[in-house]
Amino acid sequence: MAYDTTILFRDDSYLKEIEATVLGINERGGILTDRTVFYATSGGQPGDTGVFVRADGSTVAIAATVTGETKEEIIHVLAPDQSIPAIGEKLRLRINWDRRYKLMRMHTACHLLSVVCPFPITGAAVGEDDSRVDFDLPEAGVTREGVTAKLMELVSANHPVFTRWITDEELAANPTLIKSKNVRPPIGTGRIRLVCIGKDASVDSQPCGGTHVATTGEVGMIHIGKIEKKGKENRRFRIRFGALPEGE
Ligand SMILES: [Zn+2]
Numbered sequence: 001m002a003y004d005t006t007i008l009f010r011d012d013s014y015l016k017e018i019e020a021t022v023l024g025i026n027e028r029g030g031i032l033t034d035r036t037v038f039y040a041t042s043g044g045q046p047g048d049t050g051v052f053v054r055a056d057g058s059t060v061a062i063a064a065t066v067t068g069e070t071k072e073e074i075i076h077v078l079a080p081d082q083s084i085p086a087i088g089e090k091l092r093l094r095i096n097w098d099r100r101y102k103l104m105r106m107h108t109a110c111h112l113l114s115v116v117c118p119f120p121i122t123g124a125a126v127g128e129d130d131s132r133v134d135f136d137l138p139e140a141g142v143t144r145e146g147v148t149a150k151l152m153e154l155v156s157a158n159h160p161v162f163t164r165w166i167t168d169e170e171l172a173a174n175p176t177l178i179k180s181k182n183v184r185p186p187i188g189t190g191r192i193r194l195v196c197i198g199k200d201a202s203v204d205s206q207p208c209g210g211t212h213v214a215t216t217g218e219v220g221m222i223h224i225g226k227i228e229k230k231g232k233e234n235r236r237f238r239i240r241f242g243a244l245p246e247g248e
Helices: 097-116 143-158 170-174
Strands: 017-026 031-033 049-051 059-067 074-078 091-094 120-125 130-136 162-169 191-197 204-207 222-231 235-240
Touching: 031 130, 049 191, 091 097, 091 170, 097 143, 097 204, 143 222, 162 170, 170 191
Parallel strands: none
Antiparallel strands: 017 031, 017 091, 031 074, 049 059, 049 091, 059 074, 120 130, 130 235, 162 191, 191 204, 222 235
């Protein structure tokens, strides 16, 4: 039977630490709790790392977070050689916030890139220092300087980023919301989470279950590291933190 973890990062991606109770331990040592702030690997964003703090103050290191039988079942994967908490034990769950915040900034930057480059997305991977988005785009016709400048315009405008839930029917009536060519949003659960950018979503809205920053200004300085050709019709854009290096 799948567990239904109360998922707190969906409504508040800034929660760093909460108290939770251990509900189960699976056959591979993965820990299930009643609630969590740990994001589980999904949609190109890696899962959280962090620690569980026990009542005596000792910590248990969490090396990864993944989903189980359903997207609502969150499994915390222990690092090697950790003591295993007991079922029923109360713990403080604390994510590695420095890492997560970078991932939130990068993930939001990927949304901004999809606004600047409005082409079908064939793949994406969010990383702490480097993210990539692949577009179905036969002729580049875009430069890293030009794309970087447009990205930084959206960052500087400090647009709000917020989420909104819509029904399957609303999504079906607005097919242009879906930018990914290969990945379909999870239709059938009755509701879909939209991530919106700008006042009244004037800049963008698309289905996404990841964690994002609250304003585009928080993304900070970013640039396009490289535009690589991946096959005849694919261009891979790499996003990095910091200003565009000069003289490359
Ligand atoms: Zn997203």
